[in-house]
Amino acid sequence: MLTVEPQVIEKYVRPGRVKLVFRDVLNHGERTIRTSEAAQCAGQQGQFWQMHELLFARQETTERTAPADLVPLLQRWGAELPGLDPASFNSCLVERKTQQAIQAADAAQRRQGITSQPIFEIGGRRLLGLQSLAQISAAVDAVR
Amino acid sequence: MRGDGNLRNLQQLTAHYNAGIARLKPHAHLLLLSLLLAAACGSPPEPQAASGPSSPTAGGTPRPSATGAVTAAAPTGAPTGVPTGAPTLIPVPAAAATPIVVSVPPPPDAAPAAGPQYKGIPVSRTQDGFYALGAPEAPVTITDYSDFL
Numbered sequence: 188m189l190t191v192e193p194q195v196i197e198k199y200v201r202p203g204r205v206k207l208v209f210r211d212v213l214n215h216g217e218r219t220i221r222t223s224e225a226a227q228c229a230g231q232q233g234q235f236w237q238m239h240e241l242l243f244a245r246q247e248t249t250e251r252t253a254p255a256d257l258v259p260l261l262q263r264w265g266a267e268l269p270g271l272d273p274a275s276f277n278s279c280l281v282e283r284k285t286q287q288a289i290q291a292a293d294a295a296q297r298r299q300g301i302t303s304q305p306i307f308e309i310g311g312r313r314l315l316g317l318q319s320l321a322q323i324s325a326a327v328d329a330v331r
Numbered sequence: 332m333r334g335d336g337n338l339r340n341l342q343q344l345t346a347h348y349n350a351g352i353a354r355l356k357p358h359a360h361l362l363l364l365s366l367l368l369a370a371a372c373g374s375p376p377e378p379q380a381a382s383g384p385s386s387p388t389a390g391g392t393p394r395p396s397a398t399g400a401v402t403a404a405a406p407t408g409a410p411t412g413v414p415t416g417a418p419t420l421i422p423v424p425a426a427a428a429t430p431i432v433v434s435v436p437p438p439p440d441a442a443p444a445a446g447p448q449y450k451g452i453p454v455s456r457t458q459d460g461f462y463a464l465g466a467p468e469a470p471v472t473i474t475d476y477s478d479f480l
Contacts, residue, residue: 193448195473196464201452206465208457208474215480222479227460235462236449242479250480292459301476308474323473330471 191320192243198320199327209239212304213293217254221280223289225261228279229271237268 199205211223229238265276307314310330455463
């Protein structure tokens with residue numbers, strides 16, 4: 188979704204034709220869970236999608252960062268988001284206030300066959316793997 | 332008579348001494364070599380840099396030891412099976428002897444912080460707490476199962 192998300196947003200979401208839901212899949216250890224927690228912690232202050240965009244844009248840096256250094260890295264990134272209260276965000280990360288909910292949701296998804304990523308569900312159809320804008324458009328148009 | 336006896340004793344002692352020296356003469360160079368080696372091995376170690384054992388020496392090249400052999404640095408306390416006084420010359424290839432230290436600074440966070448692409452779009456949450464972007468009553472829902480890697 189990374190590459191086509193801006194186009195999907197402009198073509199379908201902004202005009203009110205599509206609602207886009209992001210759900211975490213925890214397949215890559217500490218980096219996955221920590222970044223998911225960061226997005227949820229930012230979401231508690233109304234900035235989930237801003238952090239979502241930032242995390243996608245900087246995923247190469249995340250992959251290069253040692254797990255032990257992830258929290259300081261994510262704290263620095265949180266401080267870059269305008270309007271995000273760093274103290275609340277940092278305590279949310281350090282105290283792992285969102286970890287349990289994310290892991291419980293992942294476990295529930297796995298029972299429904301969501302064991303890899305990305306997977307897109309559009310109108311009851313599941314599309315596995317990266318999708319082009321044309322493929323997503325076709326799935327959306329098939330629902331309407 | 333007493334004086335003659337003393338003289339004979341002295342002559343016998345001198346003869347013994349000369350015979351002893353004669354026996355030792357063929358080995359004199361070995362004795363000298365052993366003394367020199369003992370002195371060389373027993374010399375105090377050269378002062379080391381204040382940095383830890385992993386730090387390369389100045390120039391990054393191990394320095395020759397007092398015996399003239401170039402030896403790789405061994406960890407302190409490492410057992411050595413070589414008896415004292417029997418130095419072993421260990422040739423070290425130049426490439427192996429020169430450590431290559433590459434320092435890569437952490438890359439800057441090239442991507443800018445979040446842009447305005449979500450501005451003005453409603454945000455809501457699913458029943459189990461996940462975030463949704465777009466009108467809650469939108470006719471189609473795309474659920475993206477993914478991660479940030």
